[in-house]
Amino acid sequence: MIIDNTDIQILEMLQNDAKTKMKDIANAIGMTITPVYERIKKLERNGIIENYTISVNPKNLGYQLVAYCSVTLKEHSKDNLRKFEAGIQDLHQVLECNHLSGNFDYLLKVVVRNMEDYQLFISNQLAALDNIGQVQSYFVMKAIKESIFSCKNALSEDK
Known part of the structure; x- marks a missing residue:
């Protein structure tokens, strides 16, 4: 359209x-x-x-820690990918999950109250999913730009 x-x-x-x-x-x-x-x-x-x-501000509800978590799976069969993706759906701490190309398979955006909750999330929930090979965490120190897709993008042209 x-x-x-x-x-x-x-x-x-x-x-x-x-x-x-x-x-x-x-x-x-x-x-x-x-x-x-x-x-x-x-x-x-x-x-x-x-x-x-x-739009809800998680910080105003006590969710102070934002982390990006890269996940590498042990095996990459279609069934294993499907199982991981289905398991992620039930983890309320995960706001986004993207399947990527590159050095790892998935990038998760995770929001929790604090570091202790993040450790519990990793240990008890993420690690409970089958086929997890490696997890690496990156913690947001300061959000510089957060936005949604702007409808202006629909008409803009590269110059």
């Missing part, structure tokens, strides 16, 4: 606040409510808008 500048404006407003009223979007972009509503429904039908969500 090709989107235009009006779609981008709508997406930016919804990314900034998913609770923005149709009337406010329409006023901001100089349209009436009905065409704005139709555009949003089209963006949803075409999978551009996947869902509406809120």
Whole structure:
């Protein structure tokens, strides 16, 4: 689906606040409510808008430690990959899991309350998964940039 500048404006407003009223979007972009509503429904039908969500600050809930954890598996059969990926789904501390090329197989983004909780996570939960060969941890000292995909990327060109 090709989107235009009006779609981008709508997406930016919804990314900034998913609770923005149709009337406010329409006023901001100089349209009436009905065409704005139709555009949003089209963006949803075409999978551009996947869902509406809120952002929770884990630090304000006591989750102070963010770690990236590289995982190398012992064996790389299709079944072993599937088992690992299924096991990761149940670990609530893991916010992201990506299968990568390179020196290790997976990179996990893990959020826990403190170092003791991280040690328990590694020892009791991650290590309980079959076929773990090696785990290496990297701790976030300071987040420099955290963002979501910007809809501006859809129309930008490399210069």
